[in-house]
Amino acid sequence: MFRQWVTLVIIVLVYIPVAIDATVLHVAVPTLSAVLNASGNELLWIIDIYSLVMAGMVLPMGALGDKIGFKRLLLIGSGLFGLASLLAAFAASASWLIATRALLAIGAAMIVPATLAGIRNTFSQTQQRNTALGVWAAVGSGGAAFGPLIGGMLLEHFYWDSVFLINVPLVLMVMALTARFVPRQQGRTDQPLHLQQALGLIVAILLLVWSAKTALKGAVPLWIVGAALLTGGALLWRFVRLQLAAATPMIDMRLFTHRVILSGVIMAVTAMVTLVGFELLMAQELQFVHGFTPFAAGMFMLPVMLASGFSGPIAGVLVSRLGLRRVATGGMALSALSFLGLSVTNFSTQPYQAWGLMAMLGFSAASALLASTAAIMAAAPKEKAAAAGAIETMAYELGAGLGIAVFGLILSRSFAASIQLPQGLTAQEAAQASSSIGEAFRLAQTAEPGTGASIIAAAREAFIGSHSVALSTAGLLMLLLAAAIWFSLARVEQPTH
Structure with missing residues (x-):
């Protein structure tokens, strides 16, 4: 019983920064604009690259958790999230921050399915599992909702990099607690990962979003925007066709019917x-x-x-x-x-x-x-x-x-x-x-x-x-x-x- 609730505490601790990081930079836009000389377009990419990359990676990372066990996935994801937070804190340019935010998203995409799998595997009784899931959902929605307030509080008293540095000690503590208290799980070696398909989906999403943003700006030749739009559309169409043809698809597209x-x-x-x-x-x-x-x-x-x-x-x-x-x-x-x-x-x-x-x-x-x-x-x-x-x-x-x-x-x-x-x-x-x-x-x-x-x-x-x-x-x-x-x-x- 004790180990169950310790596992839930660990899950909550690691999920808090993942949820907060989706919105924590909203109030930092003026600061980042001044400090990093970021353009309006770069600021949008700094903020939304996190959710867009996470959307494409969360499903294959869930499959990776089934393959290697959620404890290993939680440790790897937490380590990557902490490393990306440290790199983001020392970003000297907008492009550096965009790249590290994408790396943060990959770590977060590992953590989210690992936390859900941890709850499912740790709590066998339905009532306790529902309670744990309720706590998990509250942390997710509350963290995203209060991200701007937490970001504003940190910016009020510290430099902008504190928004990321605060993740590092929390991640180190979670990794130590996970290694000590969370039991190891047997993975399924036959589980397919679909990493190539996930990368294709992310590239398709980013190309479509980039082409829409760039077309309205009018700063890039129209043929380049059109080529990006067609490439993104073709990759998305290929992804859908692969899902429909696969025996074990990453996304069951037939559910959309x-x-x-x-x-x-x-x-x-x-x-x-x-x-x-x-x-x-x-x-x-x-x-x-x-x-x-x-x-x-x-x-x-x-x-x-x-x-x-x-x-x-x-x-x-x-x-x-x-x-x-x-x-x-x-x-x-x-x-x-x-x-x-x-x-x-x-x-x-x-x-x-x-x-x-x-x-x-x-x-x-x-x-x-x-x-x-x-x-x-x-x-x-x-x-x-x-x-x-x-x-x-x-x-x-x-x-x-x-x-x-x-x-x-x-x-x-x-x-x-x-x-x-x-x-x-x-x-x-x-x-x-x-x-x-x-x-x-x-x-x-x-x-x-x-x-x-x-x-x-x-x-x-x-x-x-x-x-x-x-x-x-x-x-x-x-x-x-x-x-x-x-x-x-x-x-x-x-x-x-």
Whole structure:
């Protein structure tokens, strides 16, 4: 009994930094922009490379755990995560930080399935296992939700590298505890790994995201963007064909033909897109436009964190009483109304309105996330429950990465189109200031005092307008999705009361 709960403590300790690292850099965007001279596009890659790489690697790493045992996988993943954290802390350029964040994601992709397998193997009694899984889920959602607040707290008192250095002693302690207390498992040597397929999927995702970002920027020749888009599409198509033909596929693509499972995946991706993308937008506006410190920005966003973190039990009751269709559609519709309300809210002069709308957004988006889980797991056949769970995990991570990409694209496009720069700037300076608010602030620091103040004022005005465009666009898309989910789940059997 003692060893069971010690194992759970170890799992929680190693899962905390994995969950936090998905969002901890949101409030660090202004700092990284200044310290690493990172462009707006590089900042987006620094943040979303973690989730995008993790989405492609989590499934083969789960297979690796079956092959070598979850204890070994946990030790290897923790060691890699700690090493990548140390390398990230000493990053001297944006490209270095992007590469180390990708390495962090590979370590995290080992840790997540190892922690789930550890719970499944350690807790044989159903009630205890459900309790352990509840703790695991709370750590995951809470860590991601509170990542910006923790990042702001560290940036308030320490240098930016503390965001990564704090992982190192925790990982070393976890590795020592794992080696001492966690029993060794017998692996399955016949388990296929599908590493080549996973790498193909990651390359496809990155090429598709890169081509979308680059096409809207207009800075790269169109034929290069088109070639990247076609290559990414071809790799994705090849991946799907391989999964359909394989005897033991990495992802059971046939599950996507089930209308309810497909609806659940769309809800999971959308809910993560909205939560993660909104936090990134808020962190930038509060600091660049309203002059908040990183910690103050994290505190201002506390309502969305608390509401999303504590919505699980309430949403579970609502699904049982009202049915999946109503909760899923209601969650999407309330998220849409939250976005539309926030798009016309001034965060400096209307803080209470902002907090109320953020709380509604956090609760509704997290409720939709729980509804997506219920839809996927209830519709999947029992013998394919593990495959359905893997698809759900991928949807979460892909949604987190796409949220940063989608919101970043809308923001950058709208910002460049609306900024009204002062006269006297060269074409190169105007292009720099129009690319992102961080670039505009950096240019203002090197310009004459009067010109610099005009650039900052123009950048702030443009970002406020861009924030309204991004949030209202998201709100309208969520309304359309809510209607689609309502009709898609029309034939799902409702629970009896």
